[in-house]
Amino acid sequence: MTILYNPISSARRKPVLPMALLALGALLEGEHDYVIVDGNLEADPAATLDRLVRERGAEVLGVTVMGGPQLRDAVPVCRRLKTLHPALTIVWGGYFPTQHYDVCLRAPYVDYVVRGHGERVFKAVLSALGRGDDPAQVPGVAAPGGAATNTLALIPHxxxxxxxxxxxxxxxxxxxxxxxxxxxxxxxxxxxxxxxxxxxxxxxxxxxxxxxxxxxxxxxxxxxxxxxxxxxxxxxxxxxxxxxxxxxxxxxxxxxxxxxxxxxxxxxxxxxxxxxxxxxxxxxxxxxxxxxxxxxGSNETLRRMNKGGKASTEKTLEIAAKMKAYGIVPEFSFVMGNPPDPEADLAQTIAFIRKVKRVNPxxxxxxxxxxxxxxxxxxxxxxxxxxxxxxxxxxEWISSAWQDFAQRRSAHVPxxxxxxxxxxxxxxxxxxxxxxxxxxxxxxxxxxxxxxxxxxxxxxxxxxxxxxxxxxxxxxxxxxxxxxxxx
Ligand code: B12
Incomplete structure (x- = not known):
C-alpha cells in the first residue's frame, strides 16, 4: 500500500484541499492501493502514518512539500517514520524538492525526489518498486549518489x-x-x-x-x-x-x-x-x-526580472483603470527593494503604488x-x-531564519x-x-x-x-x- 501525505501547512487556518495528492491519486485509482493522509486534519500525523505502516503494510510514503511550514512538518515526520520503518520507501515531490532536490536527497529519510508535475512519474516509481527495479532510472526522478536521471518530469496534459x-x-x-x-x-x-x-x-x-x-x-x-x-x-x-x-x-x-x-x-x-x-x-x-x-514601479527592473518585453509600468496603470471600469478588482503583487540600488528601487515602487491607487483605489x-x-x-x-x-x-532549512525566508519574510538576502x-x-x-x-x-x-x-x-x-x-x-x-x- 502507498500513503500520500500532506504535511501540516498551518495550525491556524482552515486546511486547503491538497490538490497535489488528488492529482497523484487520480492515476493510481484502480491500480494501486493507496490512502491520502492530511496532516492538517490529524491530531498526531506521525502516529497515524506509523499505524498505517504497521497495520496495513504500507511500503511507500509519498510526501508533498512546500518550503516553510510544510517542510517544518515533513522533516521530523519522515525522520521518525524512517527510523521506525527503515524499509519504507519515502518519495518527496512538490515545489520545494523540485528546486532543492540535492539537499533533500542528502537527508537519510528521503529516498527519491520527483521533480516537476509528477503524477505519471510517481506511478512509474511505484511500478518499478513493485517489479523490484530501480526507480532512479525513471525520467523525472532524482536519487542519492548521482545515480539519478534527474530530469524534470514531462508535464502531463x-x-x-x-x-x-x-x-x-x-x-x-x-x-x-x-x-x-x-x-x-x-x-x-x-x-x-x-x-x-x-x-x-x-x-x-x-x-x-x-x-x-x-x-x-x-x-x-x-x-x-x-x-x-x-x-x-x-x-x-x-x-x-x-x-x-x-x-x-x-x-x-x-x-x-x-x-x-x-x-x-x-x-x-x-x-x-x-x-x-x-x-x-x-x-x-x-x-x-x-x-x-x-x-x-521601474521599467528597468521589469526588464531585469525578464518579465517579458511586453510588461511595463504604463500597462499596470492601464489595467488598473480598465478593471475599475469593469468592477473587477486587480490584486497587484510587487517585489520590493531589488538590486542594484534597493533604496532607489523601493522609493520608486512606493511612488508608483500611490499612482496605482489614484487610478484605482x-x-x-x-x-x-x-x-x-x-x-x-x-x-x-x-x-x-x-x-x-x-x-x-x-x-538548516527548518531553522526559524530560513522558515522566514521560505515565507518571503527573509533575513537572508544580503x-x-x-x-x-x-x-x-x-x-x-x-x-x-x-x-x-x-x-x-x-x-x-x-x-x-x-x-x-x-x-x-x-x-x-x-x-x-x-x-x-x-x-x-x-x-x-x-x-x-x-x-x-x-x-
Ligand atoms: C494551494 C497552495 C498553497 C496552500 C497549500 C495547499 C496544501 N498542499 O495544503 C497554502 C495556502 C497552505 C499555501 C501556503 C504557502 N505557499 Co503555496 N501555493 C499553493 C498553490 C497556489 C497551488 C498548489 C496546488 O495545489 N497546485 C495544484 C497541484 C496539482 O500542483 P502541485 O501542487 O504543483 O503538485 C504537482 C507537482 O508539484 C508534483 N508534486 C507535488 N507534490 C508531490 C508529492 C509527490 C510524492 C510527488 C511524486 C509529486 C508531487 O506533482 C503534482 C501533480 O502534478 C501554488 C501555486 C501553484 N499554482 O501551484 C502555491 C505555491 C506552491 N506556494 C508558494 C508559497 C511561497 C507558499 C508559502 C510559503 C507562502 C507564504 N507566504 O507563507 C506558504 C507556506 C507553505 C506552507 N504553509 O506550508 C509558492 C512556492 C514558491 C517556491 N519558491 O517554492 C507557490 C509556487 C506560489 C508562487 N507562485 O509563488 N500554498
Missing amino acids: PDELPDFPYHRLDVARYVRPTFMGRRTLPHHSSYGCPFLCNFCAVVNMVEGRWLAQSAERTARVARRLVETWQVDAIEFYDNNFFVYETRTAEFAERIMDLDLAWWGEARIDTLLKYTDRTWDLMRRSGLKMVFLGAES HAEIILYTYTPVPLAGTLYDEARARGFRFPETLD WIHDPLRRKVRNFERVLNAYYPTITDRTLTGLKRSLLRTLGAWRYKTGFYTFPIELRAFHRLFHYQRPETSGF
Missing part, C-alpha cells in the same frame, strides 16, 4: 488526466469562507506558465510550458463543485489561468448560470489584449478579482521582497555574487538590510490602513473606517516611520491579509 478522486477525502472539511463567498473550494485547471520571469519558482517546474484543461472540462468541474458541495466561489490556483483568451471566454459563458464568484492569476499584458466582449463575459460570469504580478496591493529561486543565469547569480547561499541541510525591510513593512502598514483590504472578512465597517482614519494623515503626508498606533490596532484586532499568509 491536464486534459489527458482523470478527474480528481474527491471521494478519497472528506471534501466538505475543506470548504472555506472567503471574501468571495461563504463556501469556497479551489481548482487547478492548467499546468505551468509560458513566461520565464527569473524570480519565479514556476519556471523551475515547467520551463516555460503551459497546458490546460479545456473550457468545457473546467466548467464541468466548477459545476460539480457547485452541485456536490454547494460552493458559491472558486479559487483557481493555476499559475496563469488566463493565457488563452478563447478558453477564458468559453469558460465564462459555460458557468454563467451557476451564480459563482471566481478568482484567478493572470499576466497584465495578456489581459490587456482581451476584447471587450471577453471582459464583459468574465464580469457577468462572476469574476471578482484577478491576481496580477505588477512586480515593480480598490486595487489590492501585495508586497514581497525578492526571494531567490535557484535559476541559473538570472537574478539568482547576482544574489550569489553578493554572498547569498541556500542552506545545505534540511535541518542586499535587504533591516532598515530597508522596516521601510517596506511600515509603508505596507500605512497603505493597508488607509486602504483596508476587502479580502479580510473579519474587518467590519466600523474597524475599516477607524483604520482608514488612523492611517490617513500618514498616507497623505508620506510619513511612514514608526507606525506604532497602527501596529497596536493590528494587535488588538488581529488584522491580517489572508492571501499573503496563504500563498
Whole structure:
C-alpha cells in the first residue's frame, strides 16, 4: 500500500484541499492501493502514518512539500517514520524538492525526489518498486549518489488526466469562507506558465510550458463543485489561468448560470489584449478579482526580472483603470527593494503604488521582497555574487531564519538590510490602513473606517516611520491579509 501525505501547512487556518495528492491519486485509482493522509486534519500525523505502516503494510510514503511550514512538518515526520520503518520507501515531490532536490536527497529519510508535475512519474516509481527495479532510472526522478536521471518530469496534459478522486477525502472539511463567498473550494485547471520571469519558482517546474484543461472540462468541474458541495466561489490556483483568451471566454459563458464568484492569476499584458466582449463575459460570469504580478514601479527592473518585453509600468496603470471600469478588482503583487540600488528601487515602487491607487483605489496591493529561486543565469547569480547561499541541510532549512525566508519574510538576502525591510513593512502598514483590504472578512465597517482614519494623515503626508498606533490596532484586532499568509 502507498500513503500520500500532506504535511501540516498551518495550525491556524482552515486546511486547503491538497490538490497535489488528488492529482497523484487520480492515476493510481484502480491500480494501486493507496490512502491520502492530511496532516492538517490529524491530531498526531506521525502516529497515524506509523499505524498505517504497521497495520496495513504500507511500503511507500509519498510526501508533498512546500518550503516553510510544510517542510517544518515533513522533516521530523519522515525522520521518525524512517527510523521506525527503515524499509519504507519515502518519495518527496512538490515545489520545494523540485528546486532543492540535492539537499533533500542528502537527508537519510528521503529516498527519491520527483521533480516537476509528477503524477505519471510517481506511478512509474511505484511500478518499478513493485517489479523490484530501480526507480532512479525513471525520467523525472532524482536519487542519492548521482545515480539519478534527474530530469524534470514531462508535464502531463491536464486534459489527458482523470478527474480528481474527491471521494478519497472528506471534501466538505475543506470548504472555506472567503471574501468571495461563504463556501469556497479551489481548482487547478492548467499546468505551468509560458513566461520565464527569473524570480519565479514556476519556471523551475515547467520551463516555460503551459497546458490546460479545456473550457468545457473546467466548467464541468466548477459545476460539480457547485452541485456536490454547494460552493458559491472558486479559487483557481493555476499559475496563469488566463493565457488563452478563447478558453477564458468559453469558460465564462459555460458557468454563467451557476451564480459563482471566481478568482484567478493572470499576466497584465495578456489581459490587456482581451476584447471587450471577453471582459464583459468574465464580469457577468462572476469574476471578482484577478491576481496580477505588477512586480515593480521601474521599467528597468521589469526588464531585469525578464518579465517579458511586453510588461511595463504604463500597462499596470492601464489595467488598473480598465478593471475599475469593469468592477473587477486587480490584486497587484510587487517585489520590493531589488538590486542594484534597493533604496532607489523601493522609493520608486512606493511612488508608483500611490499612482496605482489614484487610478484605482480598490486595487489590492501585495508586497514581497525578492526571494531567490535557484535559476541559473538570472537574478539568482547576482544574489550569489553578493554572498547569498541556500542552506545545505534540511535541518538548516527548518531553522526559524530560513522558515522566514521560505515565507518571503527573509533575513537572508544580503542586499535587504533591516532598515530597508522596516521601510517596506511600515509603508505596507500605512497603505493597508488607509486602504483596508476587502479580502479580510473579519474587518467590519466600523474597524475599516477607524483604520482608514488612523492611517490617513500618514498616507497623505508620506510619513511612514514608526507606525506604532497602527501596529497596536493590528494587535488588538488581529488584522491580517489572508492571501499573503496563504500563498
Ligand atoms: C494551494 C497552495 C498553497 C496552500 C497549500 C495547499 C496544501 N498542499 O495544503 C497554502 C495556502 C497552505 C499555501 C501556503 C504557502 N505557499 Co503555496 N501555493 C499553493 C498553490 C497556489 C497551488 C498548489 C496546488 O495545489 N497546485 C495544484 C497541484 C496539482 O500542483 P502541485 O501542487 O504543483 O503538485 C504537482 C507537482 O508539484 C508534483 N508534486 C507535488 N507534490 C508531490 C508529492 C509527490 C510524492 C510527488 C511524486 C509529486 C508531487 O506533482 C503534482 C501533480 O502534478 C501554488 C501555486 C501553484 N499554482 O501551484 C502555491 C505555491 C506552491 N506556494 C508558494 C508559497 C511561497 C507558499 C508559502 C510559503 C507562502 C507564504 N507566504 O507563507 C506558504 C507556506 C507553505 C506552507 N504553509 O506550508 C509558492 C512556492 C514558491 C517556491 N519558491 O517554492 C507557490 C509556487 C506560489 C508562487 N507562485 O509563488 N500554498
